[in-house]
Amino acid sequence: MVAELVGAPVATRPRIRVEGVAKSFTGSVVVDVDELVLGDKPIEGLIGPNGAGKTTLMRMIMHSIPLDRGRIMLLPPGRDAVELSGLPAHWMARHGVVKSNQVIMDFDDLTIWDSLLLAVAEPAVEQPHRLFSERSVFARHEGEMRRYLELFGFADPSAFALSAGEKKVLDIIRCLLLRPTFLLLDEPTAGLSEDVTEKVMGVVRELAAAGTSVVIVEHDLNVIWSLCDEVHFMAEGRVILHGDPASIRANSTVVEKYLGEGHV
Numbered sequence: 001m002v003a004e005l006v007g008a009p010v011a012t013r014p015r016i017r018v019e020g021v022a023k024s025f026t027g028s029v030v031v032d033v034d035e036l037v038l039g040d041k042p043i044e045g046l047i048g049p050n051g052a053g054k055t056t057l058m059r060m061i062m063h064s065i066p067l068d069r070g071r072i073m074l075l076p077p078g079r080d081a082v083e084l085s086g087l088p089a090h091w092m093a094r095h096g097v098v099k100s101n102q103v104i105m106d107f108d109d110l111t112i113w114d115s116l117l118l119a120v121a122e123p124a125v126e127q128p129h130r131l132f133s134e135r136s137v138f139a140r141h142e143g144e145m146r147r148y149l150e151l152f153g154f155a156d157p158s159a160f161a162l163s164a165g166e167k168k169v170l171d172i173i174r175c176l177l178l179r180p181t182f183l184l185l186d187e188p189t190a191g192l193s194e195d196v197t198e199k200v201m202g203v204v205r206e207l208a209a210a211g212t213s214v215v216i217v218e219h220d221l222n223v224i225w226s227l228c229d230e231v232h233f234m235a236e237g238r239v240i241l242h243g244d245p246a247s248i249r250a251n252s253t254v255v256e257k258y259l260g261e262g263h264v
């Protein structure tokens with residue numbers, strides 16, 4: 001077995017390949033991507049002007065929006081490819097693919113602790129309503145839940161999340177608890193303080209170092225430049241450039257279509 005692998009370039013982390021996908025809303029094309037591979041590098045950024053199609057593309061990868069055409073493949077290292085665009089959205093986490101939400105989940109009716117418990121049990125338990133008696137789910141995640149809640153300063157897990165920032169951080173913790181092998185983050189630090197942003201960046205780096213592929217959409221370009229190993233630039237539904245942060249930052253098309261608009 002090992003001998004077969006010697007000498008062959010083996011991908012060590014999962015990748016996602018987008019193949020000829022398009023999406024229109026009310027007659028206008030908002031995403032039209034011929035070919036895009038995500039996950040060659042540990043942390044990749046997807047940037048571009050408002051309305052470029054970044055959120056839509058991420059939602060298409062998660063199959064929470066059906067594709068008009070094309071397909072999206074998950075390429076796990078050493079295993080058969082999985083057609084994500086053939087799976088229901090709620091199966092993604094079973095394959096390790098998890099996304100945070102630009103618009104946060106509504107946690108209003110659940111305590112912080114229960115909302116996280118529900119989130120981690122959802123892909124694992126056939127009947128999610130039984131999870132509150134599922135000791136195994138609780139036992140598997142308790143230590144991690146406490147560690148993340150402490151890191152992000154949630155003193156009382158039996159309280160309710162109040163601010164938009166708290167809900168946003170809880171959504172990120174939810175993603176981490178699902179132990180993703182491929183994590184998509186849609187503006188994870190928007191609206192967060194500098195201190196909390198640093199902590200989010202810290203956990204993202206930690207996760208990527210442990211082998212997870214991370215793709216991040218973010219308007220705060222300081223986050224992109226400092227976090228990403230590779231950046232994809234999207235405009236008008238197409239991913240038109242790829243490169244390391246320094247070359248993307250200096251690229252005249254990026255400057256003209258995006259950076260020059262006062263986004264920096």
Ligand SMILES: Nc1ncnc2c1ncn2[C@@H]1O[C@H](COP(=O)(O)OP(=O)(O)O)[C@@H](O)[C@H]1O
Pocket residue numbers: 025026030048049050051052053054055056057
């Ligand atoms: N559900 C929807 N119905 C109609 N138009 C949509 C919908 N979702 C997104 N759009 C449109 O698609 C375009 C791309 O949006 P989006 O993917 O959110 O861009 P980005 O995340 O890059 O800012 C925008 O013009 C937006 O108004």
Ligand SMILES: [Mg+2]
Pocket residue numbers: 054055056102
């Ligand atoms: Mg968006």
